Amino acid sequence: MARIIVITSGKGGVGKTTTSAALAMGLAQRGKRTVVIDFDVGLRNLDLIMGCERRVVYDFINVINQEANLNQALIRDKRCDHLYVLPASQTRDKDALTKEGVGRVLEELAQSYDFIVCDSPAGIEHGATMAMYYADDAIVVTNPEVSSVRDSDRMLGILSSRSRRAENSDEPVREFLLLTRYNAERVEIGEMLSVEDVQEILSLNLLGVIPESKAVLNASNSGIPVILDRESDAGQAYGDVVSRYLGEEVPHRFIHTEKKGFLSRIFRG
Amino acid sequence: MAVNPQKPGSDALRSFELKAASFTLPIIRLLDENVEAVAARLGAKVEKAPDFFRNTPVVIDLTALPSNSGAVELPLLVGLLRGYGMIPFGVRGGDKEQHATAEALELAVLRESYVRRDRSPEDPKGSDATETAVEVEVPASSVPIKTLAPVRRPNQGFMLVTRPVRSGQRVYAAGGDLTVSAAVSSGAELMADGNIHVYGPLRGRALAGMNGNTEARIFCQDLQAELVSIAGHYRVSENIPIELRGVPVQIFLDQKLLRIEKL
Ligand SMILES: Nc1ncnc2c1ncn2[C@@H]1O[C@H](COP(=O)(O)OP(=O)(O)OP(=O)(O)O)[C@@H](O)[C@H]1O
Numbered sequence: 001m002a003r004i005i006v007i008t009s010g011k012g013g014v015g016k017t018t019t020s021a022a023l024a025m026g027l028a029q030r031g032k033r034t035v036v037i038d039f040d041v042g043l044r045n046l047d048l049i050m051g052c053e054r055r056v057v058y059d060f061i062n063v064i065n066q067e068a069n070l071n072q073a074l075i076r077d078k079r080c081d082h083l084y085v086l087p088a089s090q091t092r093d094k095d096a097l098t099k100e101g102v103g104r105v106l107e108e109l110a111q112s113y114d115f116i117v118c119d120s121p122a123g124i125e126h127g128a129t130m131a132m133y134y135a136d137d138a139i140v141v142t143n144p145e146v147s148s149v150r151d152s153d154r155m156l157g158i159l160s161s162r163s164r165r166a167e168n169s170d171e172p173v174r175e176f177l178l179l180t181r182y183n184a185e186r187v188e189i190g191e192m193l194s195v196e197d198v199q200e201i202l203s204l205n206l207l208g209v210i211p212e213s214k215a216v217l218n219a220s221n222s223g224i225p226v227i228l229d230r231e232s233d234a235g236q237a238y239g240d241v242v243s244r245y246l247g248e249e250v251p252h253r254f255i256h257t258e259k260k261g262f263l264s265r266i267f268r269g
Numbered sequence: 270m271a272v273n274p275q276k277p278g279s280d281a282l283r284s285f286e287l288k289a290a291s292f293t294l295p296i297i298r299l300l301d302e303n304v305e306a307v308a309a310r311l312g313a314k315v316e317k318a319p320d321f322f323r324n325t326p327v328v329i330d331l332t333a334l335p336s337n338s339g340a341v342e343l344p345l346l347v348g349l350l351r352g353y354g355m356i357p358f359g360v361r362g363g364d365k366e367q368h369a370t371a372e373a374l375e376l377a378v379l380r381e382s383y384v385r386r387d388r389s390p391e392d393p394k395g396s397d398a399t400e401t402a403v404e405v406e407v408p409a410s411s412v413p414i415k416t417l418a419p420v421r422r423p424n425q426g427f428m429l430v431t432r433p434v435r436s437g438q439r440v441y442a443a444g445g446d447l448t449v450s451a452a453v454s455s456g457a458e459l460m461a462d463g464n465i466h467v468y469g470p471l472r473g474r475a476l477a478g479m480n481g482n483t484e485a486r487i488f489c490q491d492l493q494a495e496l497v498s499i500a501g502h503y504r505v506s507e508n509i510p511i512e513l514r515g516v517p518v519q520i521f522l523d524q525k526l527l528r529i530e531k532l
């Protein structure tokens with residue numbers, strides 16, 4: 001049986017799609033059969049970040065409406081055999097995502113995959129509630145700023161009451177915090193919340209801290225999940241996240257500014 | 270055993286009748302979304318004729334409020350009314366959010382179809398200040414309303430919450446005490462007819478004595494609340510002295526005065 005992971009946030013543009021692509025690729029690279037689903041109907045861009053936008057024929061909504069079967073709609077990643085993408089539709093309206101339809105597709109996928117990663121749209125509208133409803137695990141993507149933290153808190157509240165697990169009084173959804181776009185320098189001068197500040201407010205299991213990094217934009221522009229850029233800080237941080245998610249103990253990195261050497265101190269002066 | 274209408278037989282089989290009836294009730298029509306102002310004026314009114322208000326069922330009318338006043342402090346108002354001995358039992362008008370709040374407070378939401386006006390045409394502005402009462406028909410079955418915020422109910426006169434209460438969540442311990450052993454986020458709301466105990470930081474709101482019980486207290490380990498209230502007597506965070514913030518305190522009413530004391 002697959003584990004269903006929702007990547008969610010209250011606020012938009014915090015890095016959910018970047019995270020979905022990285023996590024799915026990371027799990028697949030470790031031999032886990034993984035499918036990543038774009039729930040952002042109308043605004044699809046997971047396929048762009050995965051670099052498979054030109055291979056989209058059928059989409060998630062087609063499968064829900066039974067106009068295509070899963071095998072027709074799933075796109076196999078060219079870099080990793082274990083990874084599949086189920087793209088969102090660009091045109092159809094969000095109401096096509098029905099609870100029954102989504103449930104049916106997830107159930108079918110659960111037969112043959114280990115992990116189902118759901119890239120949620122922002123907010124608490126229909127698409128987001130559909131993406132979280134069936135989740136076993138939730139990764140709440142948060143930027144180190146007050147509004148994002150507040151929205152994440154709200155999201156966690158909704159999650160704990162509106163998931164299938166909550167409705168059936170099953171074991172609750174496992175919740176994880178992922179801090180992204182973390183800029184240690186701005187934290188140090190007090191322009192951004194620190195990891196500790198955020199933890200103090202949300203008191204959640206910290207899955208990782210992804211630094212603000214140019215590598216993310218470069219990667220998404222070329223359709224490569226940033227986790228494949230092993231040289232980059234963000235790529236390495238996502239690698240750690242995958243390890244931690246799979247239960248390994250990995251120390252947190254990229255939280256503090258690097259100790260500046262003598263030269264850089266002079267040149268910054 | 271089911272009642273068989275074909276065979277009326279003995280009266281013992283008929284344990285009740287379902288009927289519709291109408292009552293004339295006082296309504297409190299809010300003209301101002303600022304509960305502070307409402308509280309002051311209401312207090313003065315009640316003081317003049319306390320017996321008139323005691324055990325009087327009232328309907329809270331939200332129709333005259335501007336449409337975007339989702340922020341009206343229904344829980345505070347209800348606590349206040351109960352504190353004065355009134356029995357607020359329903360709301361009229363208002364938006365989805367207010368209805369969810371009303372439901373959480375175990376108030377009925379009186380839909381327009383159940384509210385019959387005395388022949389006067391609909392007056393949405395509510396400028397008719399002379400109207401003091403309406404006829405209200407309460408339907409035999411209550412109207413299901415989608416709850417926006419989760420409501421957890423106690424089972425044995427108290428309620429225990431062990432997970433954090435998040436922004437936008439509301440917990441109401443009807444008929445008893447509420448204990449929260451985790452953090453209460455800003456934007457979250459705790460309500461109890463009895464006492465409230467919070468062992469994590471209390472950053473949201475806490476309203477004890479919701480049924481008007483002026484003996485109720487709030488105990489917390491780390492007071493950072495946005496608002497605290499006992500039986501409708503409340504204080505917002507800016508009126509909580511700095512030396513009482515972040516420390517263990519108890520909050521109680523002393524001659525209708527809300528007091529916060531270090532523990
Ligand atoms: N760690 C990072 N460093 C720098 N830029 C980042 C980082 N993470 C994300 N971004 C940038 O932020 C923007 C939003 O990222 P992304 O699309 O992943 O967010 P999202 O949460 O999926 O947004 P939406 O809510 O619109 O779906 C993109 O331009 C992306 O390149």
Ligand SMILES: [Mg+2]
Pocket residue numbers: 016017018040119120121
């Ligand atoms: Mg996205």
